[in-house]
Amino acid sequence: MIGDTLAHIRATVREIAERCGRNPETIKIVAISKHVSAATMQMAQECGQIIFGESYLQEAEPKIKQLPHALQWHFIGHLQSNKAAVAAELFQVIETIDRLKIAQALHRHAGCLGKTLDVLIQVNVGREPQKSGVLQEDAEQLLREMQQLTSLHVCGLMTIPPYGEEPEASRPYFRALNQLAGQLAEKKLFYDNETVELSMGMSGDFAVAIEEGATLIRIGTAIFGERMQKTSQLIST
Numbered sequence: 001m002i003g004d005t006l007a008h009i010r011a012t013v014r015e016i017a018e019r020c021g022r023n024p025e026t027i028k029i030v031a032i033s034k035h036v037s038a039a040t041m042q043m044a045q046e047c048g049q050i051i052f053g054e055s056y057l058q059e060a061e062p063k064i065k066q067l068p069h070a071l072q073w074h075f076i077g078h079l080q081s082n083k084a085a086v087a088a089e090l091f092q093v094i095e096t097i098d099r100l101k102i103a104q105a106l107h108r109h110a111g112c113l114g115k116t117l118d119v120l121i122q123v124n125v126g127r128e129p130q131k132s133g134v135l136q137e138d139a140e141q142l143l144r145e146m147q148q149l150t151s152l153h154v155c156g157l158m159t160i161p162p163y164g165e166e167p168e169a170s171r172p173y174f175r176a177l178n179q180l181a182g183q184l185a186e187k188k189l190f191y192d193n194e195t196v197e198l199s200m201g202m203s204g205d206f207a208v209a210i211e212e213g214a215t216l217i218r219i220g221t222a223i224f225g226e227r228m229q230k231t232s233q234l235i236s237t
């Protein structure tokens with residue numbers, strides 16, 4: 001039952017937060033629903049899940065239109081500029097900003113729609129050539145260039161660490177993201193520099209991410225089970 005699974009994950013999040021002296025209310029679960037049917041998502045929603053994350057626009061669009069409007073949608077995939085209009089319309093949060101061009105496109109389209117988009121900067125902390133995201137040393141410049149894009153609220157940072165068998169392997173990357181967020185907040189580069197969002201941690205390593213300051217944990221497999229796209233990755237929780 002998805003309700004039991006969600007309850008279990010929420011209890012785990014609470015436990016870890018309390019153990020490391022954090023307020024559990026500051027940690028939100030983003031249910032990653034790529035390749036999950038709208039019917040299954042509806043069950044999760046009925047069990048109190050409000051935030052969903054999707055990687056593919058084409059797949060997300062019909063589900064977003066079908067499911068209740070009160071849900072909050074995060075885009076977590078790679079975004080192309082020519083898809084910015086659709087993304088700006090469908091999502092409340094874009095977690096994967098990694099270049100000025102996409103930020104400008106989103107700003108323009110959000111402006112036309114009369115809405116403000118919350119965005120996160122994706123940082124390639126692991127410096128993996130195959131991964132999206134700005135390098136740590138380039139984040140400040142991107143944030144500075146984005147200051148004039150008033151239809152975007154830059155709420156924080158997001159990262160996907162290099163894949164590791166052990167959750168502990170992610171810790172240095174999460175810690176580095178948190179440190180970078182601190183430095184950028186000191187320079188007042190976020191929309192709210194007192195509460196900066198850190199999107200980090202997935203099914204296999206969210207406990208470590210919470211210990212390192214995550215405010216958004218992106219959980220797919222642990223909620224919905226293994227899906228067909230899983231090939232190289234086996235999660236043990």
Ligand SMILES: *Cc1c(COP(=O)(O)O)cnc(C)c1O
Pocket residue numbers: 032034055076077160202203204218219220221222235
């Ligand atoms: C699929 C995905 C997740 C969820 O991963 P699980 O291991 O299934 O929890 C989180 N973040 C991103 C960016 C993803 O693409």
